[in-house]
Amino acid sequence: MPFAQSLLGSLTRDLPFLYGPLFLIVAATLMIWPGDVFVGRNNKRVWSYVASLALVAAGVIAMLTEPGAGFSNMFRVDGLTKGFQFLCILAGLITIVLSQPQLNALREQTVEYYALILFSISGMMLLVGATDLVSVYFSLELMALCVYILVAYLRTQERSIEAGLKYFLLGAFSSGILLYGISLLFAAAGGTTTNLAELNEKLATVSSNGNLLVFAGVLMVLVGFAFKVAGVPFHMWSPDAYEGAPTPITAFMSMAPKAAALGAFVRVFGTGFHGIATDWVLPLSFIAGASMVLGNVAALRQQSMKRLLAYSSIAHVGYMLLGVLSSDVQAGAQAIWLYMLTYLVMQSGAFAVIIYLQGKGEGERIDDFRGLAKRQPVLAFAMMVFLLSLAGIPPLLGFFSKFYLFKLAIEQGFVTLTVLALLTSAVAAYYYLNVVASMYFKEPVGEIERKPLSTAFTFVLTVSCALILIGTFFGPKLLDWTAKIVLG
Secondary structure: OHHHHHHHHHHHHHHHHHOHHHHHHHHHHHHHHHHHHHHHHHHHHHHHHHHHHHHHHHHHHHOOOEEEEEEEOOOEOOHHHHHHHHHOOOOOOOHHHHHHHHHHHHOOOOOOHHHHHHHHHHHHHOOOOOOOOHHHHHHHHHHHHHHHHHHHOOOOHHHHHHHHHHHHHHHHHHHHHHHHHOOOOOOOOOOOEEEEEHHHHHHHHHOOOOOHHHHHHHHHHHHHHHHHOOOOOOOOOOHHHHHHOOOOHHHHHHHHHHHHHHHHHHHHHHHHHHHHHHHHHHHHHHHOOOOOHHHHEEEEEEEHHHHHHHHHHHHHHHHHHHHOOOOOEEEHHHHHHHHHHHHHHHHHHHHHHHHHHHHHOOOOOOHHHOEEEEHHHHHHHHHHHHHHHHHHHOEEEHHHHHHHHHHHHOOOOHHHHHHHHEEEEHHHHHHHHHHHHHHOOOOOOOOOOOOOHHHHHHHHHHHHHHHHHHHHHHHHHHHHHHHHHHHH
């Protein structure tokens, strides 16, 4: 009885402040499954509205939640938590909007799709607030298991099943490495704690004596995180998973899990391993540099648009890792958050165009964009804006977020990596401009056909394009807004 009363008291105390948003998402997910019995086969779309409303409500509650810690200090709500939760929820909403046309066309509108997205986002919301290596691992797995299934969601397509299986097997292997690294760090800390703040103190003392156990443990945790964000050389799952997954899930993978994993990256290495930075700064620098080089160079050879964006995503992760390397954790978190927000806007717009073209049996290959300016001039203009912003062309918003991140990297002394980032950005401009040239300077194949955009797609494209075009002009205010959100 005392234990039950203590547990009940802990739940009563911690749930309202910490898990209001999470509880709402889980409750909506559990309501969807039995509720599906009472919804006709032609009304499956209603659950997309339920999922969207749950995410909007969860986002509002998350922003209003007071800062604090709970569950034996295993989770914390602060500016970093709220900021990256906002990104994950926004990515989930965009994914649900983009999913409708493809799910209807494939007749794959099922309740499980939305439930898995919600469960995955619940894992992300836990992950960005986790302040203990055990809670970090639990949250990562909750997020990843749902994404594995979503990648293989199209059960009648071999490519989707193959992509999901590859992602699952490599993900399980990386999770094992991460867990083993956590166990080594627990042992190095004297078997007393896995809390990040306490680990920082204990490991700093042990590492000062050149402890090999600490170095091996930190390196294994770094490998686990590098896999989750698709950093080189742990990126091998990314191109196949991006290509084989349903396109809305490809967009989801490029936005939400990356945002959550990068938020956790900042917290774990900036809080738990800050005192032993000498053990992980050099390996992480190599991962960042290799991601920039391989991601951009490999993208040059791609003919599949989804694979091109997969390798592009690897390169952008390399850029964002510059923020993780920053010794100023708060400034690094701000730079990553702003870059990730901009990247989310650009990716959502680009994938909206791809999904629209797939509705006409196109969009898989770069050649499908030939002459798009003659077929759909407004759509071609929007796609050009997204691609040029991804390349970092001024004065678009992508340039501003990239400039702010690179400026921070130089201030922190990572001059060589920043120069490498600038050079590889020039390489990226080549393959992005290649798609633009195909849209504007090549003749369309077949008849010129114009198909109207749905209201939801028009909204996503209009808002994304407008933000990218005018966002830079509000640069100082945008930086102030970023600081208020991330720093709480």
